[in-house]
Amino acid sequence: MRMPPLSSWLNQRLLRLPAPDTRSLQVDDTLQIPMRDGTVLLAARMTPRSGGDGLPVALMRGPYGRGGQFALQLARPLAERGFQVVLQSARGTAGSGGEFEPLRNERSDGIDTVEWLFEQPWFGESMIMFGPSYLGYTQISMADLLPSQVKAIIPVVTTSTLLQGMVRAGGFPLEATFGWGVLMERQNQPLATTRMLLGARKRRRAEKTLPLANAATVALGHRSELIQNLLTHDADSPHWAGTDHRDHIGQAEVPTSMITGWFDIFLDSQLRDYGRMVAGGQQPRLTIGPWSHGSMEIISTMVHEVLDFGLPLARGEAPVERAPVRAFVMGAEQWRDLASWPPPNYEARSFYLQPGGALTVEQAPVAESEPSSYHYDPADPTPAVGGVRLLPGIKAGRVDNRMREQRDDVLTYISEALAEDLEIVGAVAAKIWFGSSSAHADVFIRVCDVDPSGRSMNVCEGITGLTEADELDCGTVELTSTAYLFKRGHRIRIQVSSGSFPQYNRNLGTGEPRLTATRMLPADQQVFHDPAHPSAVLLPVRTH
Numbered sequence: 001m002r003m004p005p006l007s008s009w010l011n012q013r014l015l016r017l018p019a020p021d022t023r024s025l026q027v028d029d030t031l032q033i034p035m036r037d038g039t040v041l042l043a044a045r046m047t048p049r050s051g052g053d054g055l056p057v058a059l060m061r062g063p064y065g066r067g068g069q070f071a072l073q074l075a076r077p078l079a080e081r082g083f084q085v086v087l088q089s090a091r092g093t094a095g096s097g098g099e100f101e102p103l104r105n106e107r108s109d110g111i112d113t114v115e116w117l118f119e120q121p122w123f124g125e126s127m128i129m130f131g132p133s134y135l136g137y138t139q140i141s142m143a144d145l146l147p148s149q150v151k152a153i154i155p156v157v158t159t160s161t162l163l164q165g166m167v168r169a170g171g172f173p174l175e176a177t178f179g180w181g182v183l184m185e186r187q188n189q190p191l192a193t194t195r196m197l198l199g200a201r202k203r204r205r206a207e208k209t210l211p212l213a214n215a216a217t218v219a220l221g222h223r224s225e226l227i228q229n230l231l232t233h234d235a236d237s238p239h240w241a242g243t244d245h246r247d248h249i250g251q252a253e254v255p256t257s258m259i260t261g262w263f264d265i266f267l268d269s270q271l272r273d274y275g276r277m278v279a280g281g282q283q284p285r286l287t288i289g290p291w292s293h294g295s296m297e298i299i300s301t302m303v304h305e306v307l308d309f310g311l312p313l314a315r316g317e318a319p320v321e322r323a324p325v326r327a328f329v330m331g332a333e334q335w336r337d338l339a340s341w342p343p344p345n346y347e348a349r350s351f352y353l354q355p356g357g358a359l360t361v362e363q364a365p366v367a368e369s370e371p372s373s374y375h376y377d378p379a380d381p382t383p384a385v386g387g388v389r390l391l392p393g394i395k396a397g398r399v400d401n402r403m404r405e406q407r408d409d410v411l412t413y414i415s416e417a418l419a420e421d422l423e424i425v426g427a428v429a430a431k432i433w434f435g436s437s438s439a440h441a442d443v444f445i446r447v448c449d450v451d452p453s454g455r456s457m458n459v460c461e462g463i464t465g466l467t468e469a470d471e472l473d474c475g476t477v478e479l480t481s482t483a484y485l486f487k488r489g490h491r492i493r494i495q496v497s498s499g500s501f502p503q504y505n506r507n508l509g510t511g512e513p514r515l516t517a518t519r520m521l522p523a524d525q526q527v528f529h530d531p532a533h534p535s536a537v538l539l540p541v542r543t544h
Helices: 005-014 068-079 106-118 134-140 174-185 192-198 200-207 212-220 225-232 267-279 296-314
Strands: 025-034 040-048 057-062 084-089 127-132 150-156 257-263 285-292 325-329 334-338 346-353 359-361 372-376 411-414 422-436 441-450 456-466 473-486 491-497 523-530 536-542
Touching (some): 025 068, 025 084, 025 106, 040 068, 040 106, 057 068, 057 106, 068 084, 068 296, 134 150, 174 192, 174 200, 174 225, 192 200, 257 296, 267 285, 267 473, 285 296, 325 473, 346 491, 346 523, 359 491, 372 491, 422 441, 441 473, 441 536
Parallel strands (some): 057 084, 127 150, 150 257, 285 325
Antiparallel strands (some): 025 040, 040 084, 325 334, 346 359, 346 536, 372 523, 411 491, 422 473, 422 523, 422 536, 441 456, 441 491, 456 473
């Protein structure tokens, strides 16, 4: 099968690539790769029409088919510039044998695939692996087992604990987890992503359905065991045993380049994976941009990294040297080279919530005050606006938050105008003294940058679930890490609310199981900010 030259020209323009070595490609979609249990997985091989045998292999493994964007945006640019590319469908997807069990078989199936590739007459001397999201997880799952012929892996917007981040108990990411389940149910249908976008209205209605056990039927017209499992089993459930590879990534020796974004759902998990590799004696590359999970810039950056990092290593050459960490500092809108993550010369400073909606730096409340309060109603949940989102077709990242901040169920605290620039880089957390009329409540915190015109743009965010909220206590909220410059004259605003729906599942207030809960209990929430209960957000401020 020939590849159309128009897609080559579009890729070159959209991905800002150098001219290709060739535009004449061929695809063999008939590869059948046997696994150790006899299951056969299908794969496609894309190569130049002449001279393809013996070139380094770039392998992608995943559950999203072997055509569409993976063929045109990822495989084609590489096959035109020095690779032969193999795209394999995970078991139970796109014609591959077996049953699709999320993340369950990727470690063993991946090793079987690599060993099969080594035996093929067209295999040369080396290969790399690359890909985003699930396709990144398939690399990490076997990174510690890879033989020397595998010269590099490039896992992108992913983590060794992929599923654990999607099924956590407190602050359940409903939109991402349920939406991914819907996408996977549609995967064996033609134009799966297009169907996903066209079905957004049904999916939105399903997210509001009670009980959630009926949500799949609303979105798809039938029950889904996959979706039921995603909604039922939390991260620590035995159901997901064997899918957590955090220990394996720390033992990996293969050269690694990680790519993520400040608004990716897996950001902090991937940063922890980076730390595990460093602790294991490796020095992986890390690139963090101002991106969400589905940003086009993610694809462009990945393709460039495959060519600039993966291809030289596959050829036995050294890639061009660069800083171990490259991070985009939002606000300043510039890239920064860092020696490590987290970087030195940044330390946590407390920004205290004050009575009357003020925010002060390292000045705890000194006067007694009544707590701030708001009413949370799960029947009218606080809506999600921008931020950390996974699915295609949903606005993610930095957006204007003013309409959200005008709601009665959102508290805001704002600093004075900054007398000088203030830069933060690293982990962000909040310590909030919180009480509720209900034992079960969520606390959602968002940091925003307010410019002189009053526009309020989100910087980072986090959520935690409380199960004894009817007893006053200090709750810790881990926000997403960030790199941001608040400019002189701007102000820092902190939002406190009890949700961001449907980004996170609404807390119904009853403590009933997520899948079967139907009763909604509104709650009166209180945030304390007095000398005995000093609520604060901790920002990693540059010291010099």
